Amino acid sequence: MQEKQQIAVVGASGYTGADLVRLAVRHPHIEIAALTASSHAGKSLDTVFPHLANLNLPLLCRNDEVDWSTIDVAFCGLPHATSQQVIRELPDHVKVIDISADFRLRDPSLYEATYGSPHSAIELQQQAVYGLTEHYRSEIAVSRLVACPGCYPTAVLTLLLPLVSNGLIDPTDLIIDAKSGLTGAGRGLRQNTLFAESGEGMCAYAVAQHRHAPEIEQELSIAAGQQLTVNFTPHLIPMSRGELVTCYARLTPGNDAADCVRALADRYQDESFVNLSPDGVIPHTQHVRGSNSVSINAYADRIPGRVIMIGALDNLVKGSSGQALQNFNVMFGYDETTGLQQIALFP
Amino acid sequence: MQEKQQIAVVGASGYTGADLVRLAVRHPHIEIAALTASSHAGKSLDTVFPHLANLNLPLLCRNDEVDWSTIDVAFCGLPHATSQQVIRELPDHVKVIDISADFRLRDPSLYEATYGSPHSAIELQQQAVYGLTEHYRSEIAVSRLVACPGCYPTAVLTLLLPLVSNGLIDPTDLIIDAKSGLTGAGRGLRQNTLFAESGEGMCAYAVAQHRHAPEIEQELSIAAGQQLTVNFTPHLIPMSRGELVTCYARLTPGNDAADCVRALADRYQDESFVNLSPDGVIPHTQHVRGSNSVSINAYADRIPGRVIMIGALDNLVKGSSGQALQNFNVMFGYDETTGLQQIALFP
C-alpha cells in the first residue's frame, strides 16, 4: 500500500478543478478526501462534470463542511479574491497549492491595481512561493503555500527566463503575441465565448490590459535585474485547449538565434516537462494537448539581430492543474513526474 | 520488476498506430520492441508523430527487419488486404491483435464482396476471434488472432447486442444514424478531409455502402438468430475525435424504453468500460474523448412502441487502439483495465 496524501479540491466546479480531479484520481499518492463547490453542495461531481462519473468521489460540499483536520493539502481553484479569503482560514497544517491569481504578485499595491481590490491576506502573500516548478523548485519543496502561475505566464516565462537571465536578449522591448483556446476563459457564461461567437473566427482581446502581464513582468524583472514593461497581446482562437506564445526580441550584441536555442536546450536538458520541439518541427499545441509538457524553440528573424521564440502548452495541464500536481510532487518529495506521464492526445 | 510482453506495432505511421503507442508506452506489462512503417524505415517515430518524441522508442523499420523470435505479440494497424499478407507470414508463437478490417468477417465471400478482392488467408480467418471484448472475452482469452472491431461496429454492437439478444427490439428494420469526427477517415490525403472542406459543415457519406455495415449485420444476425440487413448511414462531423451512433428500433410487444435501459444496465453492470450516461445526461463524445469508455443510454420515442438508443465513444481508443490493448490484457491474463484508466479529456 502506497502512502497517500489526503487532498481537498476547493472550487471543483470549474475547468481547472475538473482537470485536477481527472489527474489526481489516478495519482498513486493522492486520496481525494473532499471536493468543494458552494453552489453545488450536496450533489455528486458528475452532475457538474459527467465525464467524472463512476470514480467513487466524495460529494461536493461547502468549504466549512470539510473536516480540515484530516486534510494534508488543499488545491484551490477558486476565483481570485475569493481564494485568499478561503485560504487564510485554513489550519496551519494544511499545505496550499493555489491555482488562482491571488498569491502570484509579490507587491500588494500591484495586486490591488491589477485585480481591483486590496489584498486581504498580505502576510500569507509574503510567504507564497511562485510555482513555476522548473525555476522555483527548491523554494517550492519547503513552502506551505505555492501560487501556481497563470497559463500564459507559464508559457512565456519558460521560454524567456533563460534567455533574459543569460543576457541573450534585450528585455526592454519584448513583444509577446499570445493565442489561447476557449477553455482559458473559464466556464462562466459570456457572450464572446459562445461557440457561435468564437467559432470560425478570431480576435485579440484585453489588448495591453491583460492581468497576466504584471505577473510576467514581475518574474522577468527579477531575472533582468531591472524593472521591465513588456508587450502582451492575447488572442482568442477557435479551439478548446491549447496556448501558443510567439515572442519577439532583439538579440544582445554577439549573440544569434542558435545561441538562444542552445541556452534553452542547456537550461532544460534535465527537465521532464520542457522540451525543444524536434528538428524541423515548430511547436504545435496539438503536440502537447492533455499532457504536462511545454514545447519550445527559437528561430532567427528576417530582421538581422532579432530572434523569434515560440512555446506551446495545454493551458489546463501545464498551464494550470498539471503544474499544480507537479508542485505537489515537489512539496511531498515524490518523483516529479508521478501521475503526470500522460502523453499528448494527438490528433 | 514487472513482467513485460515484447510487442511489435506493425504499421505505426497511422493514427491507430500512434494512439496505440501513446497508450502502450505507459502500459506496465508492455515493452515496445519494434515499430514498423515501410515508407519511413530508418527514421524515428517522432519525425512522423512529433507528439511521440522523447520516449526512447525503437526506430521505425520494415516488417522483415523485425527479429520476430523475440516478439510476443504483434498489433497490426495496416490497411486491409495488406494486413492479411503480413499476418500470415508471422511465426506461430507471435500472438496477433489486428486493428485492420481483414479478419472481422467470417464469410470469405462477404469479405470479397465488401473489400473488393479475395481473402488470401482464409484459414487464419477461420481462427480469428472477433475482438468486441465485452462480448467475446472468453474466446479472446484463448485465441492467437484477435480481429478488433471497426469503430462504428464497436459503438453500435455495444448498444444493440443486449437488446437484440434479449428480444426487446425488432431487429428487422434497425436504423443506425452514425456520426464521426475526421480521424475516422485516417491520415491519408483526400480532398474531403481537408479542414477547409470539412470544417464548419457536415454531410452523410457512403450512404448504404459503408464497409462497417456487413460487420454490424454479421454480429447482430448471430444475436438475432436470423440473417439481418440494417440501415447504416454515417456522417462526417467537423471534429477530430469522437463517434456518436443514434439507433432507432421498434420495441417488441410488451416492452418499453425503460426495459431497454434496464437490460443495458444489467448487461454491463460489471464492465469497466461500458457505462450508462448519468441521470439526465445524454451520451456526449466530449465525455469519453481520450478514454476507453463507451457511454450509452436508451429513450422512449415520440412514436409509441419505438425506442431511441444512443452511444458515444472515442473512435481511436475504444473504437480502435484502446480496445486492442483491452484485448491484450485479456489474452495475457492481466487486469482488463491495465494501462487504460485514462479519464476523458474534457473539455
Next chain:
Amino acid sequence: MQEKQQIAVVGASGYTGADLVRLAVRHPHIEIAALTASSHAGKSLDTVFPHLANLNLPLLCRNDEVDWSTIDVAFCGLPHATSQQVIRELPDHVKVIDISADFRLRDPSLYEATYGSPHSAIELQQQAVYGLTEHYRSEIAVSRLVACPGCYPTAVLTLLLPLVSNGLIDPTDLIIDAKSGLTGAGRGLRQNTLFAESGEGMCAYAVAQHRHAPEIEQELSIAAGQQLTVNFTPHLIPMSRGELVTCYARLTPGNDAADCVRALADRYQDESFVNLSPDGVIPHTQHVRGSNSVSINAYADRIPGRVIMIGALDNLVKGSSGQALQNFNVMFGYDETTGLQQIALFP
C-alpha cells in the same frame, strides 16, 4: 427610384434579426425604417452586432417608440410568447412576417402543450398562414400574417411533403435524425453552447421532446390525411451555421428510391431555392451556407423497401430570415428571388 416598403425589424438583437438586417439592407424594395430591441433601446445596432456597422440604420428603439403609421410590414424575431403579445397590438395596416414559433401551430391546445402557456392571440393565429413558401405560396400572397416555419421543419417538410403527398412513403413511422450548428440555439447564454462545451464534441438533445416535432407532425398530417406522430431527434454539431436532416422511411409497395428522387425533382423543378444535389454529391451544409437554398436528395437503403432522404440548409437563411424575405417578396408581388441571390459561401 424603385418602390420601397418600409419595414420594422422587431427584436433585432438576436441572430435571426441580424441576418434579416444583413439581407434586407441590400434588398432593392426594402427601407429599414425601425429596429427594435427593448434592452438596447437608444443604441446603434453595431454596438450589438459590429458586422452591421456603417449601414446608416435607424437606432434601436422600444416597440412603442416606432411610428407604426409609416410601417408597411413588421418582421418579428422575438422569443415565442412575447411575439404574440407584440403582434396583436400592431395596427391592421401593418403586415406581419413572424419568425418566432407563435403562429405556427393551428391548434391552440397543441400550442399550449408545446410552449407551456396558453396562446393569447388565438384569433390572429386562425388567420396566420404557415410560411413554407414553396407549399403555401398562394395563401402567403394574400395573407396579412405569415408564420415562418422553424429551421428544422423547413428542411424536413421540404424533403418529406412531396413524398408523403404522393403516397411514396409510409408516413406512420418516419425517423428524422436532425443535426444543427450552434446558431440554432440562439444568442442566449447557456453552458452547453459555450465553445468549450460544444466544440470538438457532439450529442443529441431534447430527445423526443423538441418543440419543432409538433410543427412537423401538423404539416405532414395534413399531407397524409391522417394524424401522424414522427420521430424527431436533433443533435448539436460543432459548427456555427448549417442544418442537416437525414430521414428514414419505408417505401409503399411498388415504389423505390428512384421514384422518390423523381418526385422531388418534379415537385421542385420550377423552384429557385430547392435543388437536388448534383449527381454524385450528397447534400452538404457547406454547399448552402449563407444562401437561401435547400439541397435535397434520396437514396436506396440497404434494407429492401426502405429509403433515405437527406436535406441541408442554412438555418439562419432558408431556415429563418431568408425564407422570411422570400415570403415578403411573395406578399408584395416582387420576384421571389429578389435580394436572395447570394450564392453559398464555400468554403
Next chain:
Amino acid sequence: MQEKQQIAVVGASGYTGADLVRLAVRHPHIEIAALTASSHAGKSLDTVFPHLANLNLPLLCRNDEVDWSTIDVAFCGLPHATSQQVIRELPDHVKVIDISADFRLRDPSLYEATYGSPHSAIELQQQAVYGLTEHYRSEIAVSRLVACPGCYPTAVLTLLLPLVSNGLIDPTDLIIDAKSGLTGAGRGLRQNTLFAESGEGMCAYAVAQHRHAPEIEQELSIAAGQQLTVNFTPHLIPMSRGELVTCYARLTPGNDAADCVRALADRYQDESFVNLSPDGVIPHTQHVRGSNSVSINAYADRIPGRVIMIGALDNLVKGSSGQALQNFNVMFGYDETTGLQQIALFP
C-alpha cells in the same frame, strides 16, 4: 440592358477561382464567358464545386480552347510560375487581373530568390500595377495588367502604409504576427491541412521565410523611402476563412497611438472597404467574413512609446477575389462597390 464585360476565369478550380465566380456571377457588368481548368476540361464547374451548381456557367475548358477575341478581361487564379506563362500569351486587347504572385514583385532577382525560378515575362512585370486598390487606384484605372496583392500583404499594408508614410512609426523593426484560416493554404492535398492535423490546434509556419514578406517589404520600403526588412510570422488557425494581423511598432518621437488611429481614420474616411472597428470593438474576422471589408484599429502598448495595430479581413474576398473585382470596377470605370456589397456573414 446593362453593359457587360466578357470575362474569362483562368484557373477556376481553386478556392480563389471559386470565390471569384461566386461574386462575378452576381456582378451586373460581368458575363462569365469562359472558365478554364486544364485538368477538369469538359466538366461543369459544379463537379468541382457543387455550391456553384445551377448558374448556367460555361463548361470548364483548357486555356487554348478559349476564344480570346471575345474576352475583355482575364482573371488568373493559377499557381505562380504557371500564371506568367499563360498571361504572356494572351492577346493585347485582353486586360489581365492576376491573383497569383507572379507580377507582384518589381525586382526580377527578388522574384527569382523568392519563388525559386527566374521570371519568364519580365517585360510584362515592368508594366504590372500592384493592385492594392486604395493605394494604387489611379494607376490601376489605366493599366492593362494588375497584380493583386497576397492576402497577408493586403491586411498588413492597409494597416501600415498610412502610418509609415506619415512617419508615425519607426519602420526599421516592424513585427507582424499574422494568423490565417486554412483556406489560405489552398485546395492542394497536404498533411498539415487535414482537419485532423489542423483542427483543435495551432502553430506558426514558414517562420521568417514566408513568400509574402518580400512583397510587404517592397511596398513598405517605397513608403518609407528606405530599404526595409520586417518580421513576418504567420500562424495556422483552426478556421476556414479569415486572417488577422497584429503588428507591433515603436512610435516616432512626439506621436502616440491616438495619432495613429487618427491617421488611419483620415486616410480611409472616403473608402468603402476599409473601416475602423466600432468604438470598443477590436477587429474580429467574424465581422468581415464573406465581405470585401478590412477592419482596422490601433492601440497604445503597455510599453511607453509603442503601438499595436490590428487588421482583419476575409482572405478569399478582400484578400483575393473581392479585391480583384474591386480592381475590375476601377479598370472599367464602374462604381467601385459594384457587386461587392455583401455584408459579412455573422456568425
